[in-house]
Amino acid sequence: MSLITPDFGLIFWMVVIFGVVFFILAKFGFPVITKAVQKRSEHIADSLKAAELARQSVQEAALQREQMLEQTRAEQGKIMQEASKTKDAMLAEARQKAQEEAAEILRGAREEIAAEKESALRDIRTEVSALSLAVAEKIVRKELEETPEQLALLDRLSDEVSSAPIN
Amino acid sequence: MRPNRLTVLLLLVAVFLLPLPAAASPQEEAPAVDMNEYIFGHIGDAYEWHITTINGKDISIPLLCILIDGGVQVFSSARLEHGGEYRGYRIAAKGQPHEGKIVRVSDGSRPVDLSVTKNVFGLIIDSIILVVLILLCARWYKKHDYLKEAPKGLAALLEPVIMTIENDVIKEAVGPDYKRFSPYLLTAFFFILINNLMGIVPVFPGGANITGNIAVTFVLALFTFLMVNLFGNKHYWKDILWPDVPLFLKAIPIMPAIEILGMFTKPFSLMVRLFANMLAGHIMLLSAVALIFLTAKMGPLLNGSLSFVAVVLGIFLDCLELLVAFIQAYVFTMLSSVFIGLAHQHPENETH
Numbered sequence: 001m002s003l004i005t006p007d008f009g010l011i012f013w014m015v016v017i018f019g020v021v022f023f024i025l026a027k028f029g030f031p032v033i034t035k036a037v038q039k040r041s042e043h044i045a046d047s048l049k050a051a052e053l054a055r056q057s058v059q060e061a062a063l064q065r066e067q068m069l070e071q072t073r074a075e076q077g078k079i080m081q082e083a084s085k086t087k088d089a090m091l092a093e094a095r096q097k098a099q100e101e102a103a104e105i106l107r108g109a110r111e112e113i114a115a116e117k118e119s120a121l122r123d124i125r126t127e128v129s130a131l132s133l134a135v136a137e138k139i140v141r142k143e144l145e146e147t148p149e150q151l152a153l154l155d156r157l158s159d160e161v162s163s164a165p166i167n
Numbered sequence: 168m169r170p171n172r173l174t175v176l177l178l179l180v181a182v183f184l185l186p187l188p189a190a191a192s193p194q195e196e197a198p199a200v201d202m203n204e205y206i207f208g209h210i211g212d213a214y215e216w217h218i219t220t221i222n223g224k225d226i227s228i229p230l231l232c233i234l235i236d237g238g239v240q241v242f243s244s245a246r247l248e249h250g251g252e253y254r255g256y257r258i259a260a261k262g263q264p265h266e267g268k269i270v271r272v273s274d275g276s277r278p279v280d281l282s283v284t285k286n287v288f289g290l291i292i293d294s295i296i297l298v299v300l301i302l303l304c305a306r307w308y309k310k311h312d313y314l315k316e317a318p319k320g321l322a323a324l325l326e327p328v329i330m331t332i333e334n335d336v337i338k339e340a341v342g343p344d345y346k347r348f349s350p351y352l353l354t355a356f357f358f359i360l361i362n363n364l365m366g367i368v369p370v371f372p373g374g375a376n377i378t379g380n381i382a383v384t385f386v387l388a389l390f391t392f393l394m395v396n397l398f399g400n401k402h403y404w405k406d407i408l409w410p411d412v413p414l415f416l417k418a419i420p421i422m423p424a425i426e427i428l429g430m431f432t433k434p435f436s437l438m439v440r441l442f443a444n445m446l447a448g449h450i451m452l453l454s455a456v457a458l459i460f461l462t463a464k465m466g467p468l469l470n471g472s473l474s475f476v477a478v479v480l481g482i483f484l485d486c487l488e489l490l491v492a493f494i495q496a497y498v499f500t501m502l503s504s505v506f507i508g509l510a511h512q513h514p515e516n517e518t519h
């Protein structure tokens with residue numbers, strides 16, 4: 001039985017057949033398939049990476065948009081705040097100016113009034129002294145001579161009159 | 168309840184088959200089954216491809232006998248059938264030296280015999296099937312834009328297997344320059360797988376016990392041996408001829424002798440493992456089926472019940488053989504990868 005003694009003819013044919021099969025498959029078979037599969041898995045890996053990048057950039061863009069919106073909103077708020085502040089400032093200024101002007105006017109008026117009063121008083125006093133002098137002259141002329149003592153007394157009297165408060 | 172129904176069905180079939188042997192040959196005594204011839208006829212090599220015997224008439228495919236004996240002799244194996252003589256050759260009869268082989272009539276010696284035997288013919292058929300399958304698969308990748316399309320048909324069937332073997336077995340075991348060896352290892356895997364599977368198919372293009380033949384596994388192991396040793400690196404040869412062991416183990420070359428022996432035992436184990444596993448599988452299957460013929464004369468009851476057992480056992484063994492067909496191809500490829508990988512190791516302390 002040649003069960004465990006290899007037969008030369010079969011060895012010969014096996015070498016030939018396996019050699020031919022090996023040659024064909026190693027040249028046209030397996031490398032084509034494995035290369036294609038490897039290329040495809042690389043392609044898939046690249047695509048996944050690209051998708052990841054795209055996803056990231058989309059996320060970034062969304063974030064950026066959010067940021068910009070936030071910024072715009074903040075700016076808007078700031079502008080509004082500033083405007084209201086300016087408004088307030090302007091109002092306050094105007095109010096102050098008006099107050100100042102009013103005060104000025106009042107002061108002017110008061111001064112004018114005071115001056116008018118003064119001049120009126122002076123006029124009155126002059127009038128009164130002249131009047132009283134005239135009165136006194138008229139009264140005294142007949143009875144009294146125009147002596148210096150008499151004149152001094154008259155002056156003193158008229159002073160007293162003028163310094164007295166007017167009621 | 169399904170298994171029960173199946174059992175009942177099988178039993179019914181067995182019962183209906185019971186009267187058949189009795190009806191076929193009511194008078195004449197069936198010849199005793201020669202188990203040796205039956206089993207070794209199926210697992211051995213032959214000059215013709217015997218398919219079946221109908222009414223005592225053999226139906227077989229004659230194959231080419233090619234002899235080199237001072238010139239090339241080519242003739243059909245049909246000429247040597249049933250002990251015939253042709254051009255001074257005959258097939259040595261039972262009990263003679265070179266039993267079952269072509270010998271010279273004159274002195275019973277053997278010429279150089281390059282006949283296309285049953286196993287060679289089976290190898291050719293299986294190889295054509297394999298080459299066609301793989302090339303069709305490769306063609307798909309050439310014809311289609313494989314970056315945009317998922318593989319279909321044959322490519323979808325073979326791609327996962329090829330990539331599993333390449334990524335999980337070859338890449339892991341061989342190491343970084345696995346690309347150089349993966350065509351050989353893949354060829355070996357698919358070659359063994361297709362021959363194993365075709366060996367299980369019981370009718371014509373299959374059924375030859377190819378991978379259970381030591382000559383075939385010898386050549387496969389030889390290729391692995393060449394792949395390991397022709398491409399081994401410096402470190403591999405240094406490890407064999409001048410290993411890192413105490414000097415007295417190398418001065419009297421004990422370790423080198425063991426290592427050189429190891430060079431041959433590795434492929435030898437590959438050869439024997441594949442051969443023995445496939446041969447054992449075939450013998451087990453044939454023995455299970457032989458139960459039916461062996462018990463044919465022992466009465467219908469025994470024959471019927473044992474036929475049932477044989478069928479169940481045969482189904483189980485066939486499933487087992489399917490598994491073994493894959494496992495043996497896988498193991499051969501994996502061990503070849505490991506041996507190639509061992510010949511390409513770089514030691515950790517190497518400095519360059």
